[in-house]
Amino acid sequence: MFFSERFKVDSDLIKAYGAVDISLVCDIPLFIDPMLIFNSDKYQSLHQEIIRYFHFLFIKSKEGLSTKEIDAWFNFSEVPNNWLGYSLIGNKGLALGRKFAKFLYNNIGFALNTKSISKSQHIEKAMLLYEGSGKDKVSDLTVNLIKRFLCEYTEDFAKEHIDPDLCQTIPVDKAYFNYETESFVSREYTLPFLYNSKGKIEYVLLTPYDILREDEPSINREDFYKSHERIRAAIENDTLRAYVNNYIGQAVRQYEENQKRSRRAIRENSIQKVEKNAFQEIVREYPELYDYYIKLQEANTDEIKKQCMQELNKQLEKLMIASKNLISLFVSNEYVLEENLSAREEAKKRLAFFKYIIEDCDGYKNLFVKGQQIAKENDLQRLFRFVWHGSNYKIDSEPNNGRGQADFIVSMGQRNQNIIEFKLASNSTLRHVFTQVKIYEAANCTDGSLIAIFYFSESEYQIARQVVINAGHKDAINKSIFLIDCRNDNKASASIA
Incomplete structure (x- = not known):
């Protein structure tokens, strides 16, 4: 029922390797946070690989793509083999799908443009605009872009610690992206396997624990809007900071005047809601506010x-x-x-x-x-x-x-x-x-x-x-x-x- 049991290895050995002893009955509600990859010296090459692919997408998006091309490059299927996610039965969830592919195609420029404010580019920035974004979608996107690493990571462990009879050389679809042919490439890996509910062989992937979390990713929509006070304080452009603060201040003053005029109490929680709504409006005019938020998160390494x-x-x-x-x-x-x-x-x-x-x-x-x-x-x-x-x-x-x-x-x-x-x-x-x-x-x-x-x-x-x-x-x-x-x-x- 667990990786350690199915493949006859001590769970402490898996932990010492740096991985999680996953359940093979249902998903574990853990997710990959791309910020943990960015924050670690150990995974800097992975971060660069992820950003490289986004740059490829950006260049292609400027050419104008057909639906078939968008589907080939922007549409990511689920990788259930790591047994991470929400599924209570087995490991099958929902793929990102064509809706997300179309959204990413239209907003790839936003995702990569840092306005020279944040230290680096981050793929999860796109999710700040995406309605219905969540940790599972960010995690699924990341898994697709680091699949080769996860396969090699698991293969190294399997060759050293797992009985060869419990492993097979298995072709992994879309293991990595070939920039010369501009296509995803399948590759064979020696991986632990099991038989799924349809009786077919399915490989299993281990994931390092130090890129996982249970809550929302470090860069997420809800936290962005909650952090508007911190973001405003971090704005280095004096003119922009004054304009944003004045815009929000006017919204608060209007609320207070309306309350007084109606002889109703002025409530602190209502003021906070007014400020948040005003911030949501002003960010449409000044999208660099997103980048100041990301800069704050980049500096919050230890706490994250x-x-x-x-x-x-x-x-x-x-x-x-x-x-x-x-x-x-x-x-x-x-x-x-x-x-x-x-x-x-x-x-x-x-x-x-x-x-x-x-x-x-x-x-x-x-x-x-x-x-x-x-x-x-x-x-x-x-x-x-x-x-x-x-x-x-x-x-x-x-x-x-x-x-x-x-x-x-x-x-x-x-x-x-x-x-x-x-x-x-x-x-x-x-x-x-x-x-x-x-x-x-x-x-x-x-x-x-x-x-x-x-x-x-x-x-x-x-x-x-x-x-x-x-x-x-x-x-x-x-x-x-x-x-x-x-x-x-x-x-x-x-x-x-």
């Missing part, structure tokens, strides 16, 4: 590295340590496999066992990191994937079919499937879960659903229980609705209980 390492350690502890502990508890408590059960009965059995592990076998401890609870449904969903250890049932998260996306669909053939939905008791939309699963049932032609509600305090338990009762499902508790006690302040250790 520190923050990224904290995010990385927290995410690995949440997923890796907790999941391995849960698997150990699962195995040691001798879960009995009964493949003759219906998908619904098996899903119910696994969910009940998950509840038992958390509540009665110290499993709840794995829902806390240094006393801080894992508060995201996404984290709990990932951990639940590991409870299907050893199963022949298909556990899937169906693509959004227009009616929403179920957390899990358990199946043994098309006519034998059941939906499982996870919710935190603290979720403000908890009461809608019963309507939600009915929609999923109709959309996926399933016969019934199971609901798991996780609570971390007594008050959350009371809220969850009352929601279930008010919906008329009191009799379904512990049958098709499972209230799972994740508290760490009300349980004696299993070793002394």
Whole structure:
């Protein structure tokens, strides 16, 4: 279920090599931050390779390209082989796609023009303009441009530490770009491999931990707008700084006058919103403000590295340590496999066992990191994937079919499937879960659903229980609705209980 297990190497050896021991069940929610590549002397050649390709794109964009040429040079497919991302089932996510390719084609000049303000060029600058930009898109773009490095990095480890029988010489599509032929080139590498859900060979890539983080990339839209005060203070051009400050000041004064005229209170949070909106307007006229932001981030090297390492350690502890502990508890408590059960009965059995592990076998401890609870449904969903250890049932998260996306669909053939939905008791939309699963049932032609509600305090338990009762499902508790006690302040250790 992990790289170390599948390829029979010690996880400490992977760590010593500088890589992450990835899960081979579902993606790890970690992403490559290009700023970490730029900030490291070790990866400067990689940064230059990335920027070189962007320069090629810029030159081509000035010539005017056909749709086919844009697709060939600007469109990047997903590289799922590193097992990084959001997918809860396997490692397949969404590619950047043609929409992004067209956007990049139209804005490649913006991405590379530093106005002589920032120290270097950064590909993620383009994302400051892109609606719907996110860490997964920045990471996917970067992976495509450093694929050769990742293949060589993994190949070196594999040749030295992995049994040759667990590796194959595999052709890797678009491994690198040939500037003479102006085309991407495939190349063969000796890499660890596994068989995917379609029975086809799929190579696996390791990624250095020091270019990974869990949160947004260091250069991102939301942080750019939040940083408007720092950006304004960093403007070296006195005239521009005065103009920007005056523009924002006028917007604030107008708001205050309107409030006084209407005899309404002047609120600090409203002033902050006015300033942010005014900054969003003025940056359209003076795009060099983007470059002052990037310059600030370039100078913030130590803080960025520190923050990224904290995010990385927290995410690995949440997923890796907790999941391995849960698997150990699962195995040691001798879960009995009964493949003759219906998908619904098996899903119910696994969910009940998950509840038992958390509540009665110290499993709840794995829902806390240094006393801080894992508060995201996404984290709990990932951990639940590991409870299907050893199963022949298909556990899937169906693509959004227009009616929403179920957390899990358990199946043994098309006519034998059941939906499982996870919710935190603290979720403000908890009461809608019963309507939600009915929609999923109709959309996926399933016969019934199971609901798991996780609570971390007594008050959350009371809220969850009352929601279930008010919906008329009191009799379904512990049958098709499972209230799972994740508290760490009300349980004696299993070793002394």
